[in-house]
Amino acid sequence: MQKLLTRVQTANSLLCVGLDPTGDDATAAQRLREVVMETAAYAAAFKPNLAFFLSRENGVALLQQTVQSIPADIPVILDGKFGDIANTAEHYAHFAYDVIGADSVTVNPYMGDDAIRPFARPGKLVFSLAKTSNKPHYGLQDETLTTGGTLSDRAAQISRQLDEELTESTIGLVVGATEPASMAKVRAACPDQWFLVPGIGAQGGDLEATLRAGLRADGSGVLINASRSIWQADDAGAAARELMEQINQFRAVKSPANA
Ligand SMILES: O=c1ccn([C@@H]2O[C@H](COP(=O)(O)O)[C@@H](O)[C@H]2O)c(=O)[nH]1
Numbered sequence: 001m002q003k004l005l006t007r008v009q010t011a012n013s014l015l016c017v018g019l020d021p022t023g024d025d026a027t028a029a030q031r032l033r034e035v036v037m038e039t040a041a042y043a044a045a046f047k048p049n050l051a052f053f054l055s056r057e058n059g060v061a062l063l064q065q066t067v068q069s070i071p072a073d074i075p076v077i078l079d080g081k082f083g084d085i086a087n088t089a090e091h092y093a094h095f096a097y098d099v100i101g102a103d104s105v106t107v108n109p110y111m112g113d114d115a116i117r118p119f120a121r122p123g124k125l126v127f128s129l130a131k132t133s134n135k136p137h138y139g140l141q142d143e144t145l146t147t148g149g150t151l152s153d154r155a156a157q158i159s160r161q162l163d164e165e166l167t168e169s170t171i172g173l174v175v176g177a178t179e180p181a182s183m184a185k186v187r188a189a190c191p192d193q194w195f196l197v198p199g200i201g202a203q204g205g206d207l208e209a210t211l212r213a214g215l216r217a218d219g220s221g222v223l224i225n226a227s228r229s230i231w232q233a234d235d236a237g238a239a240a241r242e243l244m245e246q247i248n249q250f251r252a253v254k255s256p257a258n259a
Helices: 002-011 025-042 050-054 059-069 086-100 151-165 180-189 207-214 236-254
Strands: 015-019 045-048 077-082 104-107 125-131 170-175 195-197 222-226
Touching: 015 025, 015 236, 025 059, 025 236, 045 050, 045 059, 050 059, 050 077, 059 086, 077 086, 077 125, 086 104, 125 151, 125 180, 151 170, 151 180, 170 180, 180 195, 180 207, 195 207, 207 222, 207 236, 222 236
Parallel strands: 015 045, 015 222, 045 077, 077 104, 104 125, 125 170, 170 195, 195 222
Antiparallel strands: none
């Protein structure tokens, strides 16, 4: 968490560069090197998605090499959406942190808080799914619970309670950029937590509306992820810089000094 705070400040960036490698293994390895090198100056974090690596025969080795190629001061969020009973989750946590060297993970809170706790090691940042970006296919997330609120409201509440309880680690939330009204609702319920925000770029999320709804009062607290829109760009560095600058323009507009 401290690594993220320092990086956000030194790079003046809230951009998370997603690494979803496509193409054959040699092409993917080469493009990963290029994208990391060209975008590092603008990245507050990198987010490799585990599926794009595990779908390859030597995917774990490619993921390890990729993480090692990322400058040590930039946090790595391993997007695995892990979620299983605690005993099994311990093995996922060992894989993410000790085998791969990630600083942070994404988890699925559906099985309950015991599925999340093994990832909450001291200093680590855990992003728990609250409202995903795959609008309009939200599955169970919009279902109303007999106890009141929706399943995604409950997911956000679990994350907030855990963040308050587990003081040595940080629990944030994954909130998609495709429905700013939902983002605003989650921000109202979780005013201080960090949000990892996919859905900008290829999924068509509205950056300005997302930032207006998701930024904390201090003009921070969100990591805007872009994967395909950077990976597929002719100039990945320029695409990352442009998005970082757009984010910063809106941060300036929203900052308390300009409120
Ligand atoms: O709700 C979610 C949670 C995770 N993702 C992941 O983020 C990236 C988005 O990629 P783009 O190419 O920028 O659309 C990808 O790895 C997803 O699995 C998400 O999109 N939505």
